[in-house]
Amino acid sequence: MVSKRHNPSALKYFSELTDREHAIFEAGVSLGAIFHQLVGMPVNLWKKEELERALSNAFCTQPFRADIEIKINAEKIARGLIEPYNYGVITPESLDVKVIVEYGDVKVKARMRWIDELGYPLMYIEDVT
Amino acid sequence: MVSKRHNPSALKYFSELTDREHAIFEAGVSLGAIFHQLVGMPVNLWKKEELERALSNAFCTQPFRADIEIKINAEKIARGLIEPYNYGVITPESLDVKVIVEYGDVKVKARMRWIDELGYPLMYIEDVT
Amino acid sequence: MVSKRHNPSALKYFSELTDREHAIFEAGVSLGAIFHQLVGMPVNLWKKEELERALSNAFCTQPFRADIEIKINAEKIARGLIEPYNYGVITPESLDVKVIVEYGDVKVKARMRWIDELGYPLMYIEDVT
Amino acid sequence: MVSKRHNPSALKYFSELTDREHAIFEAGVSLGAIFHQLVGMPVNLWKKEELERALSNAFCTQPFRADIEIKINAEKIARGLIEPYNYGVITPESLDVKVIVEYGDVKVKARMRWIDELGYPLMYIEDVT
Numbered sequence: 001m002v003s004k005r006h007n008p009s010a011l012k013y014f015s016e017l018t019d020r021e022h023a024i025f026e027a028g029v030s031l032g033a034i035f036h037q038l039v040g041m042p043v044n045l046w047k048k049e050e051l052e053r054a055l056s057n058a059f060c061t062q063p064f065r066a067d068i069e070i071k072i073n074a075e076k077i078a079r080g081l082i083e084p085y086n087y088g089v090i091t092p093e094s095l096d097v098k099v100i101v102e103y104g105d106v107k108v109k110a111r112m113r114w115i116d117e118l119g120y121p122l123m124y125i126e127d128v129t
Numbered sequence: 130m131v132s133k134r135h136n137p138s139a140l141k142y143f144s145e146l147t148d149r150e151h152a153i154f155e156a157g158v159s160l161g162a163i164f165h166q167l168v169g170m171p172v173n174l175w176k177k178e179e180l181e182r183a184l185s186n187a188f189c190t191q192p193f194r195a196d197i198e199i200k201i202n203a204e205k206i207a208r209g210l211i212e213p214y215n216y217g218v219i220t221p222e223s224l225d226v227k228v229i230v231e232y233g234d235v236k237v238k239a240r241m242r243w244i245d246e247l248g249y250p251l252m253y254i255e256d257v258t
Numbered sequence: 259m260v261s262k263r264h265n266p267s268a269l270k271y272f273s274e275l276t277d278r279e280h281a282i283f284e285a286g287v288s289l290g291a292i293f294h295q296l297v298g299m300p301v302n303l304w305k306k307e308e309l310e311r312a313l314s315n316a317f318c319t320q321p322f323r324a325d326i327e328i329k330i331n332a333e334k335i336a337r338g339l340i341e342p343y344n345y346g347v348i349t350p351e352s353l354d355v356k357v358i359v360e361y362g363d364v365k366v367k368a369r370m371r372w373i374d375e376l377g378y379p380l381m382y383i384e385d386v387t
Numbered sequence: 388m389v390s391k392r393h394n395p396s397a398l399k400y401f402s403e404l405t406d407r408e409h410a411i412f413e414a415g416v417s418l419g420a421i422f423h424q425l426v427g428m429p430v431n432l433w434k435k436e437e438l439e440r441a442l443s444n445a446f447c448t449q450p451f452r453a454d455i456e457i458k459i460n461a462e463k464i465a466r467g468l469i470e471p472y473n474y475g476v477i478t479p480e481s482l483d484v485k486v487i488v489e490y491g492d493v494k495v496k497a498r499m500r501w502i503d504e505l506g507y508p509l510m511y512i513e514d515v516t
Binding site for chain 2: 265267268271272274275278281282283284285286287288289290291293294295311373375376378381382383384385386
């Protein structure tokens, strides 16, 4: 694994953290960012894959993100009866996001998805290696 | 031109407006929506065209939008010195947006772009036919 | 009524529009902006009035807004079973917004609210005087 | 310190993490959320303190946030020459945010602020106790 780190000017701000903690912090930033930037975004259901790919690539360029997969659940977007439009907006229920952060030698898999049992979109860490 | 209108249930809310006024109203909604949804969005500069196309298609499915062209000016995004990342976020300065709304028999071309003379991103109507 | 207009440098971009059309355009911008900036915003239900007032005042400083009243319907926000938290996020269903725009001698009352019959939040013009 | 934890249904998703790591993760979520929800938000400079307080209280109700202080630097917001308006929008440069997260017996102080040397708004952990 390539050992990714901040540039030296930024590194001093993270002296309190281990690489593992730093990767976990960045995973949190990524999920918070994705949720709050995207909720409310219109979705063209005929071009949903295009939007998912473009958004995934956009958020993946934030530092230390190795891979991001943003999926929009078409059945859970807010959708009106606007015939003949196939249109809705992204809701908390509709986002399913996987983020892989690499920092130093640590790899963190984080996830955000709606969990019916809880009634809200949970952001959590699936795996750290 | 196809005569696009609201479904009958929504139409009663617009009895005060001519088709021309209605189209101008929708153009305003579109520009306000695009600015406030997109400012802050990360941009991967190597995949800028993909993002511009996906966002244009997403906002174009809102009602009565006939065409939307969202361009992100790479030189005006907020970009840090994060080598080797080619990353930034959308700013008010960086958006150049063209919206075409069709309502009834009216076609409105609206625009949002940064105007140096004003020092802010102006939203305005370029043409009504 | 005070005759509010753009500064001279901006005025040339609006030569196509009557004052009435201009006011209608600005009302559209305002509603699009409010929806897309606020959906996803956390709400502290014990301090809902404080948030409504601060957001109303913030959006009211955009040009030509004479009055804005943003209400958040506590029963329609996305709220999880997170005891003991009294927390949720703003959804399309939960916003009820009144905007008054004044341009020249024209006054426009615009509205955004969820309409069950339609299944989406309608933005429309209630009155022009 | 009160020992704050997830409700039992959510707790199983965090079995990989120590309380310290969990608190660091939540601090990251909070900063990512605040940045991406607020950039682009209009600011009434005469009522800036009201907005700062309302936004701080809103984000503080997300789980495990013990205290949040959102400050908007009036000199760094995007502000046009719109006399007589005292108006601008929140930019990445203008946000200075302090977040205190408590999880279990751990307290994390996190920060986001623009750092000129870096040219971007850094999100980092100031202290863990």
